[in-house]
Amino acid sequence: MRLHRNLCFSVIDGLTLIFNEGKYADKVIQQLLKRDKRWGARDRAFVAETTYDIVRWKRLYAEIAEVKEPFDRENLWRMFAVWATLKGIKLPDWKYFEGTPLRKIKGRFDELSKIRKFKESIPDWMDEIGRKELGDAVWNKEIAALNQQADVVLRVNTLKTTKEKLQTELFDLDIETDFLENHPNALKLKERANVFSTEAFKNGYFEVQDASSQLVAEYLNVQPGMRVVDACAGAGGKTLHIASLMENKGQIIAMDIYDNKLHELKRRAKRNGAHNIEPRVIDSTKVIKKLYDKADRVLIDAPCSGLGVLRRNPDAKWKLQPEFIDKIKETQQEIIQQYSRMVKVGGQLVYATCSVLPSENQEQVEKFLTSEAGTNFKLIKDNKVLSHKSGFDGFYMALLERKA
Structure with missing residues (x-):
């Protein structure tokens, strides 16, 4: 592969925005790809995949390049040189690559590959929480799988x-x-x-929509004509799947605390020809209370750490903080406690996350079932989807039924 200066400059510009200004990788790459209309599919693929690659392996490459954050452009070129060397790409005779120690890079890579937090390029705290919750053997396989590029x-x-x-x-x-x-x-x-x-x-x-994510709506057992609540609908990926499973018959109430996400859902629903979706913004507890005991099915696609979807969001490794996980677990329990009251007697609820951590998944369901609100529910089944077994995103889903 021959490196082209304008494409490499685009990658460096993108990395500056992602690492130093906290911009989201997917948004940055969208902007980069609009830079030059003359770029063909291979050029665009190079910019997107190289940027994602260096974001994914940031810790490993920075350690090999012996650079520390915040990264100036010279540091980023050194990390780029590490990426190219490890990929077996010949470095051109540019000033940015002068004095690149090729043999040392390969030696450092071999040395650091014996230590999981460097080999898999993750923060110390993430390595610790994965090991603690999944055990060394499973975490080794899972984090390796979550570092692979996601299929479309x-x-x-x-x-x-x-x-x-x-x-x-x-x-x-x-x-x-x-x-x-x-x-x-x-x-x-x-x-x-x-x-x-x-x-x-x-x-x-x-x-x-990832294959694991597609399992969630199926898990809900919806039928045409039902009243279904998607309680954390977001921009509606699973809502639209539910609409197709219901053949546009019945009612889907799509709820979210963010109005702009529901606007996006409306736009997508129109394109999909899904006519049975009613968006409702959760701007007070009244919105939830009005639906107490009214829904045949409720989906709680709960906010979570997103550790199961690192393959498609590699920059989340660097944005996520351990305090956020503690806080989000409190939110998850509050949501299931409150939103479960919308399920009518004999109705069913699915609690789902795109996390692989038991503390966000089965432990939350167990905690709910032993609480006062959960005594009316029983667990029908659950599914722990791990990326290293499925080949797709890590997910969790539990089907609960409200008892008479």
């Missing part, structure tokens, strides 16, 4: 098309996909491609 998985919108038809339509555009076992509406791309520019996307035939 589509969820077919069955309100508008079928899996077979969409696969054929994408094949005609040279986008090849595979079916996934135990994921009835999923198509996995064989190679990364810009699916958002396709007519199929603009027509609402699919959403991009």
